Structures are given as C-alpha cells and as structure tokens.
Amino acid sequence: MSRRRDPVERADQQSTDLYDVSTWEPRSPLDRAAYAIYSGISYGLRAIVLLVALVITLALLVQPGILVAEQPLLGVFFGLSIVPAALLAAFIWYTDITTGEPLRLLVATFVLAVLFATFAAVVNSLTRPWFEVIPVIGTALFFFLIVGPVEEAVKLLAVRVFAYRSETFDAVIDGAVYGAVAGLGFAAIENAIYIASTVAEAEVGIFTAATGIATVRALVGPGHVIYSAIAGYYLGLAKFNPQYAGPLVVKGLLVASIVHATYNTTVGFVPDVLVAFYPISPEFAFIGYVILFDLAIGYYLYRKIVRYRRTYASIRDDSGTPPEPESTEFDPPSR
Template sequence: MDQQDPVEQASDGSDDLYDIATWEERTSVDGLAVALYRLLVASTRVVVILAALLILVGIGGLSALTDPQVGALTLLSALPALALAGYVYYSDVTQNEPLSMLVVTFLLGVLTATFAAILNSLLSNVGQTIAGEFQLALGFLGSVVFYFLVVGPVEETVKLLAVRLYAYSHDSFNAVIDGAVYGAMAGLGFATIENALYITRNLSSSGLDVGSGGVGIIAAGGTITAVRALAGPGHVIYSAIAGYYLGLAKFNKENAGPIVIKGLILAALVHATYNSTVGLGSTVIAGITGLGGLAAFLVYVIIYDGVFGLYLIGKLRRYSQAYHSAHASGPSAASFSSEQTEFED
C-alpha cells in the first residue's frame, strides 16, 4: 500500500491537494517534467545497451557469433539450455509471453553478459594484486571466495539486468511467473555468448585459425562444445530462480528491494557452489566409478542441475496450483499453505 502524507490521510477527498500533498500531471511544466523523466529513463537504457554492444565487439563476441563454424558449435552447445528455457516457458499457466519479448530478452542477455566479463576480469586482477601485496597464496580457497563474492553475484545481477532493461516494464510481464520465463531467456542469452567465447578461445589455443573454416574446426571443437552444452542449463536455472523473485517483487512493491535481493542471493549461491564444486565433484565421481573426465563431469552436472532444477520446477508448480485454485469455483487460493523456507526439510 502506498504511504500517504498526513494531510492526505485526514482529507475527506473534497479538497484539491495538488502540489500540496498529492501530485498528478496537469500543467505544461508537469508535462515537461514527465517527458524529461521518460527521456532520461529511455536514454539510460540506450546507453547501457550501446556500452554492452561495444564491449561485445571489443572482446570478440560478435565475430565469434558470426563465424559459421563457431556459430554451428555454439548452436549445438546451447540446445540443452534452450530446451530447459522452453520448459520454463511452457510452465507459464497464464498468458504466453510474446515471441518478440523473448527474443529481445535473449539478446539483452547476450549483451549484458559482457559486463560480467569485464567485471570478473577486473576484480580478479584486483584480488591477485592484493594477494601479491600481502604475499598470500590464494589457491583453491581463493577461487572459492572469488566465485562466491564476485562471479556468482556479478553474473546473476547482469542476467537480471537483461530482464529489467525491457521486459520488466512491458505490459506482457503481468504475472509473477513471467519473471522466471524472462529470467530463463536471459540465462539462455548469457550461456550462448559465454559458450561462443569459450569455444573460440579453445580452438585458438589449439592452434586452429577460427576464421579459416573447414570441417576440421567442427571436429576439433567437439569436446569443448560438449562441455559447454552441459554447463549452459545451469545459467538458465540460476537466472530463472532470480527472475521468479523479480516477478514477485513487481507485484509486492512495498518489499520489492528485499525480494529482489533474496532472489539474487539464492541464484548466486547456487551458481557459486556449482563453480566451486564441479571440479572436485567430477574427480570424486571419476575415482569411484572409473569413468573418464567428460563422463564424470556429465554425471556431476546432471546430479547438481537435477537437484536445483527440481527446486525451480517445484516453485513453478506451486504457482500453477495456486493459479488454478484461484480461478476455480472451489476453495480459494488462500486455503493453500505457505511455502516452506528455501531448502528446509
């Protein structure tokens, strides 16, 4: 509920309180203020998008996406993430989101990923410099700290930014669950450009000329494509969780800030935990089962993404149940018990 000034609270509605305790657009100056505000908001969005595009070009992301061979490998690597994003889309029991909005959010996910690339690199260098000054050996513990304090929060924030830049304020974003749908699309965009850059760098480090084309590029990129295909769905899961809470915040404006932060905390924790444990977990699985490195990695990813994928599915299903209950002639949605605290038994 919007807070009211004491004058407005005490008024019986017969007095004109414009420019005293209330405000609405009336005069030409009011109109100018509204127009300038809208221009400022739109300009800020344009500046952010242009900055992201320039960074994308600068780090080689655009050339990676437009190279036919790398593009083909990237498309293959993105298929599992695309399938998961599609599941989230079809889980929306309200109105289907417009294709144009999904595409825009996907592209913004590609663009805003560049901010994460810059920030991760910059903060990594800062951390290494500080460690060098104090002669600290970072090792595995340093990597874990970096994942939890930098990579997880930064990457989940920029993916949520992709939703906030456009879809959030659109009329089609008219239900809490829409946040999960658009969050998933932003995660898909992030995973796509990340895969393209990883594949390009892997091929270049192998001594192959990416721009030369040929079947050899496709063959050589098979392993890294498989690895990135397994990593991609995680981005969709994390950002769909954060996106769900962004949707919850949109319809609970009095607590919007804490709700958004809660979503980011959950997504960043799940993300950082994956980054911190995937190497060790794959090694343990390989040691126990005798599987090769890629196969052990596959098993670990399936287990990890399966656990938190089920958590996401549970949230989507609870929303679906509440929606159907609220629109049925039977008991009201108010009869549903509240959801357990995250990760409680």
C-alpha cells in the same frame, strides 16, 4: 500499494485544487520542462547503458565473427552448444499455466541478456587477478563474491528492464519464464566466446577442438537457465508482494548466486575425486557430475513451478480477468 498522501490531501476530501500544495502535475511551461528534462535523463541513461553494452558486446564478438567467417562450420557448433539450454528454457515456458508471454518480450529479454552478459565479462576479468593472489580459497571467493552475484544480477537486469514493466508480466511464474530466457541469452554469448577462444588457441584441428569445447558448453548452458529462472521466480513474487519486493529480489539473487558459485567451485575438483575413488574416465565423471548437479537444482525449481501450477489450477478465478499487480519501488511512477 496505495499512494501515500500528505495530511492536507487526506483531509481535503478531493474538493480543493491542491496543486503545488500537496499534489503536483505538469501544468506550467516550467513544470513541463522539468518533466521533460527528468524523462530525458531517465531514458538517456538507459540508452547510454544499452549503447555501452552493445559496444562491449561487438568488441567481444570480433574473434567469434572472424572465426565463423573463416570457418562457417564453427557457427554450427555455436548453435549446437545452446540446444540443451534452449530446450530447458522452452520447457519452463511450456510450464507457464497462465497467459502466454509475447514473443517480442521474450526476444527483447534474450537480446538484453546477451548485451548485459558483457558487463559480467568485464567485471570478472578485472577482478580475477585480485583473488588469484589469495592462496587456497582465492578461487572460491572469486566465484562466491564476484562471478555468482554479478552474473545473476545482469541476467535479472535483462528481465527487469522491459519484461517486468509490461502488463503481460501478470503472474509470479512469468518471472521464471523470463529468467530462463535471460539465462539462455547469457549462455549463448558465453558459449560463443569460450568456443572461439578455445579454437583460436588450440593446436589441434578445428573440428576436434570445437567438438570438445562445444560439448562442455552444452552441458554448462542449462545451469544458467536454471539459476536465472530461480531468481526470476522471486522477481515475480516481488511484483505481487510490493511490501516485501526488495527482500524478495535479494533472496532470489542470493539463492541463484550461491548455487551458481557452488557449481563453479565444486566442478573443479569433485570429478577428480570421483575418478580417484571409482574406475571411471575423467570425461564421464565431469559429465555425470554436471548432469546430477543440474538435476538437483532443477528439481528445486521444478517443485516451485509445480506447486504454483497446482495452486493456480485449484483456486483460479475463471472470470478470465487476471489480477492486477500492485506498484513497487521498482516500477516507474504512474503518469
């Protein structure tokens, strides 16, 4: 998107110094001081947000850390619980037909998703009591108004902070890749907290308790990857469609949030309905429903990726020069 210009600048034909008339750049000591103060506030706020996220994350990981120190085997269950989600994220990364994404940005996105997931944990914990007093529909409202939007927003934020700003984010499909990695990071810390709290409260042996909850969390993890990859795909579209960037980001969040909330709502009763009508065990009904739900939503994402890949293969420019994305309102001002 081209920079908007004042009428004086448009009429000038670039022959006059318009500093402090219709253009501006840091020249004087006061200019440079103003620029430095603004940069300090901008980066300072970002640092504060990251610091707060780190403190909350460390606080939430105290219990898992203590349990792993006492029972090292529990760390194995933490790792195994994210294997399906990691495999799915790796598959989405593999489907990126354009240039590969640098490892440093993938790792940064993963770590930021771990940190920002704690914001969702705090918001969910504080708001849940408000909805628990609402009869019948309280839980569903909680999932659709709080859990879905908040969790998908913090995962997308993990992509937005660093990866989105990078020059290597040079294709729409990159948004799906980074979104998937953010979903993996979110699933990793969520699984650790769930497994640790379940084991701590269980009255059975650690192996029995950890096996059960780790299996459940392993099934849930791929959903986080799929939902945030969908939102990330639309973030990628937003970067290359600056005139519609805002609505595209909102659309991606709406799709991801609604799907996420639908899963959270239906998984609580659909397996019971299946058990009531079919001679199957509750465990089999739960596993079957989660897999079918993820396959259905995953197919939605897969179709988008496949369509992108086919189009890229058929019309790409073999010059080797990737297109430059235009600036949007989400980008920092050029210097």
